[in-house]
Amino acid sequence: MLDLKYLRTNWDKVKHIVELRGESVDIDELKQLDHQRRQLVKECDTKRAELNHLTREIGKLKREGRDDPKLIETARQLSAEISHLEERLRSIEAKFMHLLLWIPNIVHASVPLDEPKILREVGKPFEHKFDGLDHFTFAEQLGMIDFVRGAKIAGSNFPLYIGWGARLERALINYMLDFHVKRGFKEVFTPFVANRQSMIGTGQLPKLEDDMYHIEREDFFLNPTAEVTVANLHREEMLPEEKLPLRYVAYTACFRREAGSYGRGTRGLKRVHQFNKVELFSFAHPEHSYEELEFLLNEAEEVIKSLGLRYRVVLLPIHELGFAAAKTYDIEVWAPVSREWLEVSSVSNCEAFQARRAKIKFRTKHRTDYVHTLNASGVATPRTFIAILETYQNPDGSLTVPEVLRPYLDGKKRIP
RNA sequence: GGAGGGGUGGCCGAGUGGACGAAGGCGCCUGACUCGAAAUCAGGUUCCCCGCAUAAGCGGGGACGGGGGUUCGAAUCCCUCCCCCUCCGCCA
Numbered sequence: 394m395l396d397l398k399y400l401r402t403n404w405d406k407v408k409h410i411v412e413l414r415g416e417s418v419d420i421d422e423l424k425q426l427d428h429q430r431r432q433l434v435k436e437c438d439t440k441r442a443e444l445n446h447l448t449r450e451i452g453k454l455k456r457e458g459r460d461d462p463k464l465i466e467t468a469r470q471l472s473a474e475i476s477h478l479e480e481r482l483r484s485i486e487a488k489f490m491h492l493l494l495w496i497p498n499i500v501h502a503s504v505p506l507d508e509p510k511i512l513r514e515v516g517k518p519f520e521h522k523f524d525g526l527d528h529f530t531f532a533e534q535l536g537m538i539d540f541v542r543g544a545k546i547a548g549s550n551f552p553l554y555i556g557w558g559a560r561l562e563r564a565l566i567n568y569m570l571d572f573h574v575k576r577g578f579k580e581v582f583t584p585f586v587a588n589r590q591s592m593i594g595t596g597q598l599p600k601l602e603d604d605m606y607h608i609e610r611e612d613f614f615l616n617p618t619a620e621v622t623v624a625n626l627h628r629e630e631m632l633p634e635e636k637l638p639l640r641y642v643a644y645t646a647c648f649r650r651e652a653g654s655y656g657r658g659t660r661g662l663k664r665v666h667q668f669n670k671v672e673l674f675s676f677a678h679p680e681h682s683y684e685e686l687e688f689l690l691n692e693a694e695e696v697i698k699s700l701g702l703r704y705r706v707v708l709l710p711i712h713e714l715g716f717a718a719a720k721t722y723d724i725e726v727w728a729p730v731s732r733e734w735l736e737v738s739s740v741s742n743c744e745a746f747q748a749r750r751a752k753i754k755f756r757t758k759h760r761t762d763y764v765h766t767l768n769a770s771g772v773a774t775p776r777t778f779i780a781i782l783e784t785y786q787n788p789d790g791s792l793t794v795p796e797v798l799r800p801y802l803d804g805k806k807r808i809p
Numbered sequence: 810g811g812a813g814g815g816g817u818g819g820c821c822g823a824g825u826g827g828a829c830g831a832a833g834g835c836g837c838c839u840g841a842c843u844c845g846a847a848a849u850c851a852g853g854u855u856c857c858c859c860g861c862a863u864a865a866g867c868g869g870g871g872a873c874g875g876g877g878g879u880u881c882g883a884a885u886c887c888c889u890c891c892c893c894c895u896c897c898g899c900c901a
Contacts, residue, residue, distance in 0.1 A: 434859050438870040445870085448882045452827035468881035631819075631856090754856095756819085761856075 394749040395496055401427065410499055413506070413711045418495045426489040433482040437475060444471045494599055498746040501683075501720040505710040509723075515694070516703030516727070523788040525730035528779040529661035531786055532558060535808065540661070550651070550665045552775070557808045561781075561794075562669065564801035565774050566644050569671040572696050573771055578642035578673060583622035585646055586613040591625040594751030596717035596743075606648050615648035619672035620768040627676060628751040632764060637755060638685050639676040642771065644669065662775040663735070673769040676753065679745065682765035683720075686742040689769035690722050693738045696771055700795050702780050703727040705734060717743045724772070726780040737777050738770035 400407055408420040447468040454461055532538040537558025543551045554562045574580050592598040592614050606615035616622055623641050647670050677685040697704050709721040718741035725734035748763035755764050785793040792808040
């Protein structure tokens with residue numbers, strides 16, 4: 394949610410940004426509703442003040458044991474009038490909020506307007522001296538992932554990790570959690586569902602309703618990213634200023650319907666309905682949130698680097714930003730067999746956009762203000778898994794275990 | 810799922826229809842005392858919205874779990890939903 398004061402003085406700018414980000418919100422209607430709303434608030438407040446006077450007068454008389462039917466009748470009428478005004482105000486406010494929730498965040502000045510900007514490539518260009526197998530074929534051959542049985546249990550694109558596949562997946566999760574915990578992040582293990590209010594708080598709703606799994610009876614949504622559950626951990630709270638930045642790391646399973654994305658290029662682990670992710674999240678002071686963004690980016694890069702994978706960092710252009718983000722870096726790892734870059738991490742500063750929706754504030758001596766929220770995958774496992782299989786496979790059909798994962802796999806150097 | 814009890818400010822806790830400030834305590838801030846601190850004393854200490862001034866501020870309105878209602882007037886009465894506790898039932 395945007396700052397209303399900013400919105401009121403920047404209608405045209407907001408209109409432009411909404412367009413650039415590919416959203417369609419009727420800004421003119423919003424502007425009109427805001428005007429009507431404020432007019433009505435003024436009117437209601439004035440009449441309420443009047444009624445408060447009358448009410449106090451009546452109370453005073455009552456205490457003296459007296460009565461004034463005329464005064465009460467006047468108050469009765471005024472009260473009825475206010476009821477009508479407030480009813481109108483409520484309906485206008487509802488419309489106003491409804492529209493407001495569809496406005497994406499404003500963007501940071503450094504965000505490109507046209508093309509993604511590749512900031513750096515890290516790690517040597519890597520080629521196998523033999524004909525490598527793509528991750529799908531290799532994983533099935535080693536019995537690590539059973540896509541057919543996964544589909545039997547749930548549906549297509551619900552991968553079933555099995556044997557060494559399951560162990561490697563768990564090793565990855567545990568390794569990354571430990572990595573970030575050692576570097577000062579507080580670990581949380583959150584619910585894998587969240588309610589409607591939480592989803593509005595981080596900006597998944599209203600826009601992404603169709604992209605999430607919904608549990609109708611309880612009106613829960615399956616967690617699409619721990620960004621949601623961790624951000625809402627402090628919803629409607631006042632955080633002490635000296636505690637910022639508050640850094641969390643969370644493992645969650647993530648669920649996405651991926652509506653409309655079936656077809657080519659979705660074989661294997663590239664695009665799945667359920668996946669694992671270790672997420673970093675920061676509640677930061679507004680004055681230091683862009684330093685925090687760089688910090689989180691570095692944190693995610695370090696974990697990928699430690700796995701010995703080649704990657705690049707991309708600064709996303711305006712039209713590729715997520716709804717709540719003001720600035721986003723993507724990290725993509727190199728898959729040497731399929732010869733492509735795969736996104737494994739998204740590092741974003743949402744500034745006060747989510748904090749405003751979710752009412753997450755901090756207190757200083759003289760005022761209160763919204764925190765800035767930042768999230769970074771640290772990182773998502775499926776495509777990391779792909780990169781590992783494609784990078785570390787050997788001509789004899791075995792897989793070399795990346796060194797940092799060996800302690801999590803009984804010290805094993807090769808699979809099987 | 811059933812029965813009962815509860816949800817009040819940063820925290821504890823009083824308050825069952827009317828008094829400008831929701832008592833009191835704790836914590837915190839400022840000042841006095843002190844070489845300094847503790848103790849003591851005095852004062853201050855919620856958030857949101859609208860408007861004016863925008864450096865602090867001032868005026869008005871609203872908020873006692875959320876929403877709705879009764880009433881001239883609701884923390885207090887009614888309806889509804891959520892959450893916590895106790896007991897019972899069911900169940901992994």
